[in-house]
Amino acid sequence: MILDEGHLIKNPSTQRAKSLLEIPAAHRIVISGTPIQNNLRDLWALFNFCCPELLGDNKVFKEKCENPILRGNEKKASDEEKRVGSDVAKELRECIQPFFLRRLKSEVFREDDGEVAKLSKKSELIVWLRLTDCQRQFYKVFLNSEMVRSSFDCSQLPALTNLKKICDHPLLLTKGGMAEKLLMHIANGERDKFQETSDRISCKISFTMSLLDKLIRDGHSVLIFSQTRKMLDLIQASLLSRGREYLRIDGSTKASDRIKIVNNFQEGTGAPIFLLTSQVGGQGLTLTRADRVIVVDPAWNPSTDNQSVDRAYRIGQMKDVIVFRLMTCGTIEEKIYRKQIFKGGLFKTATEHKEQIRYFSKRDLKEIFSLPTEGFDISPTQQQLNKEHDHQVKMDESLRSHIEFLNTLGIAGVSHHSLLYSKTAPVQVADEEMEGR
Template structure:
């Protein structure tokens, strides 16, 4: 304000004076934004020599061709530091872009990096890759990890002394209503999809239609029916029915919640439903003025009468502290796993004193389940480079047609063309992982929910249910066990599963330690028990168990395979 007054109200003159004063001060520090680096301060910042350039949220320069990336890399300094929680979000070229800022040339040019690292690692990460592709990917990932290790300091929450409460994160697989199934069937069989597969129409437009259908079919007619009294009726959306049931139970248990959706249009529908239910809420999305956002955040954190905060994932998922909530519901998955993770971190962070539960809603058998699988594949890819190149492989390489494929449940194991009897694709895919949650796991037994227990020898014994749920015909993204392994179905459940969900790992809210009034009671209700009427979900899985599933060892990697990888890499 003083600089602005001294400059007679001229903002440009005030910025130049402040910058000049800072440069002349031996201890001067310029704190600015990425927008100013590529905008108002571009010429001034790029013309000076700096002692250090430090980029917070450095993944902002993950796109090598973005204007902000080009500007940042032109800063005149030899000391460069990036801080980020997501060095890889969608593809390995993002890691190259970050390193090209810190250490230009270390990973070669982008075309060379793509050819020698990114492409081989990606191809070799699929379950249907050849042995040569697998060992080449292992060698390339090992080499890349060794190249970046001296310049990368990676710390997870578990690595530092942060006394965070426990977190439970589950994926709830929701059914479609009859309206949704009819709309979904009509679109995947339409001429529009044929044109997409023929390359005469943009695929993203078709994907957007499918995602609207699984969120709420009324979104397809929003322009003409948004003012209709019945617009957004929860009875026409499987996920919305689950959402309202979960919110009702959370409210009864005196929890406070964050509800995230990808789009403002879906948030409009959810807001109307929340208002009709009589809940006190706040909302923040891309249209919320910046100067009003902190007030909304403070109101939610300080006023316990505010039950739920409605947010779009991109706006509410970055740089926001919402520890007033201890429950998080992600209504729809994002292609970028970091986006959903950032949304979750708004509640599970320093300052949180309660155990946190996160529900991810996924409409089973649809585009959303495929999006979720892509998220997990990207997580595995990140782990392969940053943590351990010896990763198990679950996903097969698929083409564009897979995104628009839909095998109706009656042909996958259902009896009536509905959603009730078919196996869940993700459960089939991760059959060897102790991550699937069944209705029997939440049955009352001496006042507590029943879970698989861990034996003293480290093996897992199922205390409640030995039925094999994986008898249905396999669909897109077919499960692929580690080649050479015959432990699937019932036998696989007896093996120790890295990252598996065991009662010893479960917070009291889900393991029944609060007399059944926690998440166990909610899951019983969602599975159809606890007096809650018919079940509203088709199944559930422990998200952390899935993410940690890649921690096993691939039998094609190691020993003579490593030597073969050396030969192939040359």
């Protein structure tokens, strides 16, 4: 039995996973580009399917393997926690090594003479945006709302969802009259702006439209991914107001129509702008006509965004690809991105033979419902990552020129996502221990 996109059985309690386990098979193979999406138990589920009992019982795996590795991956872990976490991760890698085959594009994309063929470059940029005045007021008022106060005693998901919506566009706050409730506490001038459908309400739409003007003028084809159809609706409205042509796929698109739309884009007969929801457009499609990708809003699951990017950066892509991941300074999106980095570090720890650098402490990851102490104009995450990796940045003239253009659009700054995990952790940790005290 061979499972493609095998990570879909990461939850062993689902009916899909249970049904597949009941099918008799002498051999089982799982194919996945994202074997770890949220935690190490994702990896356990895949091995439980294809190599039962290799990693033991789920609860024992969590206690003996996942928990020590998690503690060791925290920035302010003690020397002993780091040592234990590193030892357990090494044991895990050695245990799965005979059954785990991992290949990168650069390793399989070879010419007949055995040398690596010219593989196009991928540059992933985090573009740090400043909330508009309207968004800032909504964000501040919402943090003081009853929904946030009550979230400490019940589910935090509704409050988190609304904070994410404000970062994208306040007009997304339609459920339960939330926008109207918040408007009552917002200054009159900003209320007037909210009644408009102007791009100026949303820093993300304003930036995206300005970026598209440049990209389309320079002859690029662009994929635009968002988590929600409603955000795509707002982007679509802005495109229409500018007379821009576009293609679109989301959950409401029939399967038969999706094939036609993808073919139109790939063959070059369709518009150079392609709008997609991450859930529908982020898996299984080849969209190598595009050489620019805009990820409008970050997902909690880092593999969701990575899968979106890989629609364009695939074997067969002949052009260099630039990815723009949009993040707002000082907001919940910084916390989401930090969680993405932490989860990505777990994958590296479990599968690669090098000590991963620890970017954030547990406290850094937990402060969600709080106003940024540095304000909404700068990103502490950007500052930390740039301090860690600025000396590693190597850009050709084209990318350097493009970043200079981005800086003319009033952004807070740029981080090089591609450099994450490119440094190993230092052996000496005494300074971190002193910081923790």
